[in-house]
């Protein structure tokens with residue numbers, strides 16, 4: 001059952017059976033160049049387990065990004081409950097398989113998550129935490145209507161906090 005759909009994509013919960021497809025993204029050194037290291041197989045399985053815990057505990061997490069015409073898993077996008085400088089905030093995150101970059105797919109998923117988040121969560125603000133060097137990800141945040149809010153150290157590394165506030169009617 002998808003959590004949400006866009007014209008080209010469906011987002012659904014991850015299961016253990018997705019480890020091979022997800023490894024094509026999280027174990028790719030090029031896709032993970034702004035992370036401390038690419039994930040090994042055990043790391044990918046733990047990543048899925050962590051997100052399954054998030055679905056249970058937070059009602060959200062990173063979801064599997066499915067290309068509707070083929071049913072292929074090509075990335076992840078979703079919402080994470082994070083603690084940022086003592087504040088609980090919902091973050092939109094995304095990772096896309098390299099051969100699907102530059103088609104607007106990450107933006108399509110991120111925009112849908114922003115709309116879903118403001119409709120379904122008690123949140124006045126959604127953020128994306130991005131390394132200053134990660135220009136492609138910052139472009140996605142900007143296309144998702146976000147602006148730079150502040151710069152912080154996050155898990156020992158400098159991050160730009162992009163943010164968008166809910167429009168009050």
Ligand SMILES: CC(C)(COP(=O)(O)OP(=O)(O)OC[C@H]1O[C@@H](n2cnc3c(N)ncnc32)[C@H](O)[C@@H]1OP(=O)(O)O)[C@@H](O)C(=O)NCCC(=O)NCCS
Pocket residue numbers: 030031032034094095096097100101102103104105106107108129130131134136137139140
């Ligand atoms: C961040 C990441 C998801 C961005 O992927 P992306 O393909 O650049 O982003 P989009 O899917 O939104 O595609 C936008 C590009 O497609 C182009 N495009 C083509 N067709 C498009 C369409 N129909 N709609 C929108 N953009 C389209 C845009 O012009 C844009 O081009 P640009 O890259 O030259 O600016 C990708 O680089 C990635 O997976 N990186 C590794 C993981 C990562 O760092 N994640 C973020 C952690 S904070």
